[in-house]
Amino acid sequence: MTNLPDTMFAVVQTHDGYSGTATGPTLETASDWLAEAEVPLPSPGPGQVLIQLRTASVNPSDIHFIKGEYGQPRVKGTAAGFEGCGDVVATGAGAEALQGQRVAFVAAGAGAWAEYVVAQAQMCIPLRPDISDEDGAAQIVNPLTAMAMVDIARDVGDAFVVSAATSQLGKLMCSLGRDLGLKPIALVRRADTVDTLISLGAAEVLVTGDPDAARQFADISANLKPRVFLDAVADQLSEQIFCAMPNGARWVCYGKLSSELPKLTQMGQLIFMSKQIEGFWLTRWMMETPPADQLRVVAEVQARFADGRWKTDISERLTLRDVVQGLADALKKSDGKVIITP
Numbered sequence: 001m002t003n004l005p006d007t008m009f010a011v012v013q014t015h016d017g018y019s020g021t022a023t024g025p026t027l028e029t030a031s032d033w034l035a036e037a038e039v040p041l042p043s044p045g046p047g048q049v050l051i052q053l054r055t056a057s058v059n060p061s062d063i064h065f066i067k068g069e070y071g072q073p074r075v076k077g078t079a080a081g082f083e084g085c086g087d088v089v090a091t092g093a094g095a096e097a098l099q100g101q102r103v104a105f106v107a108a109g110a111g112a113w114a115e116y117v118v119a120q121a122q123m124c125i126p127l128r129p130d131i132s133d134e135d136g137a138a139q140i141v142n143p144l145t146a147m148a149m150v151d152i153a154r155d156v157g158d159a160f161v162v163s164a165a166t167s168q169l170g171k172l173m174c175s176l177g178r179d180l181g182l183k184p185i186a187l188v189r190r191a192d193t194v195d196t197l198i199s200l201g202a203a204e205v206l207v208t209g210d211p212d213a214a215r216q217f218a219d220i221s222a223n224l225k226p227r228v229f230l231d232a233v234a235d236q237l238s239e240q241i242f243c244a245m246p247n248g249a250r251w252v253c254y255g256k257l258s259s260e261l262p263k264l265t266q267m268g269q270l271i272f273m274s275k276q277i278e279g280f281w282l283t284r285w286m287m288e289t290p291p292a293d294q295l296r297v298v299a300e301v302q303a304r305f306a307d308g309r310w311k312t313d314i315s316e317r318l319t320l321r322d323v324v325q326g327l328a329d330a331l332k333k334s335d336g337k338v339i340i341t342p
């Protein structure tokens with residue numbers, strides 16, 4: 001490595017392992033989980049690259065993770081943050097082809113909220129010049145998940161249900177569904193977002209706080225017959241929605257935005273109506289999907305961002321040095337991603 005500093009500024013985790021709680025991706029005070037630190041510059045091993053950060057995004061998975069509530073353990077003293085965009089400034093053996101490229105990346109063991117990040121070369125996607133750094137910061141986790149999950153829905157019918165539809169991922173799935181000639185049924189918390197969801201492509205929008213929401217959904221379900229429920233909330237209303245779906249329906253749980261644990265109330269639906277409850281995790285999709293198929297999906301994702309069919313809505317921008325102080329407040333704003341810059 002030449003012309004690189006020996007140390008870097010990073011927002012690091014202050015806990016190890018798992019917490020055993022399930023409180024959801026909300027923060028009262030970021031300093032309960034994070035601290036500022038000057039740490040040694042990491043060094044890329046075989047198959048890895050060192051990236052100088054341009055932008056990182058804050059996803060719900062980052063918050064689950066720093067609180068010890070995600071599918072992998074924390075390591076105290078290492079940087080937080082999974083996803084971002086930056087320039088490859090050094091490479092390990094076998095990753096030389098990425099030297100000098102601007103890439104979107106996912107840092108497998110976290111580490112994106114730092115001036116420099118090590119990532120596996122396989123988890124880096126060279127970016128087209130017409131993709132902005134801010135779109136580049138949210139180019140992998142949500143867009144690939146949207147493509148993979150709408151594919152699940154497309155295989156089994158015209159209509160599908162999306163909860164937390166105002167999330168970045170929900171919006172991507174509604175517009176993709178519309179573009180593919182499908183009928184997304186969107187569930188939202190805020191009534192003032194209904195028109196936005198319709199304009200993005202939802203065929204129907206239900207406000208979950210409406211006392212009549214479950215009955216309204218039953219009517220929509222009888223009419224549109226959605227077979228797949230792509231659910232990031234997973235609360236009791238989700239269970240009611242699943243119960244009101246037709247024979248063979250699949251409840252695909254991919255997030256846990258609500259801290260409420262739903263109860264199953266109608267086991268006969270699994271037995272007699274061939275319904276299924278399952279999970280989706282992008283990490284598993286990436287391990288199981290052949291590289292050629294992943295490349296096709298990545299090319300389509302970049303094309304959609306480049307021509308404006310998809311965009312990253314941004315609610316707040318923080319520098320790395322603002323994160324510990326400002327992240328909790330920044331996350332209280334709806335309708336967009338918090339973007340971190342060095």
Ligand SMILES: NC(=O)c1ccc[n+]([C@@H]2O[C@H](COP(=O)([O-])OP(=O)(O)OC[C@H]3O[C@@H](n4cnc5c(N)ncnc54)[C@H](OP(=O)(O)O)[C@@H]3O)[C@@H](O)[C@H]2O)c1
Nearest residue numbers: 060145166167168169189232254255257258280281282334
């Ligand atoms: N399994 C996977 O591989 C995978 C991959 C990517 C993302 N995800 C999951 O997908 C979900 C969305 O991610 P994102 O990055 O698109 O999120 P995001 O843009 O940060 O948006 C989250 C939105 O969800 C809504 N929300 C929050 N808490 C809620 C609750 N208790 N009930 C209903 N709605 C709630 C809020 O919108 P309002 O204020 O408008 O209600 C919030 O703005 C997250 O759960 C994330 O973990 C999973």
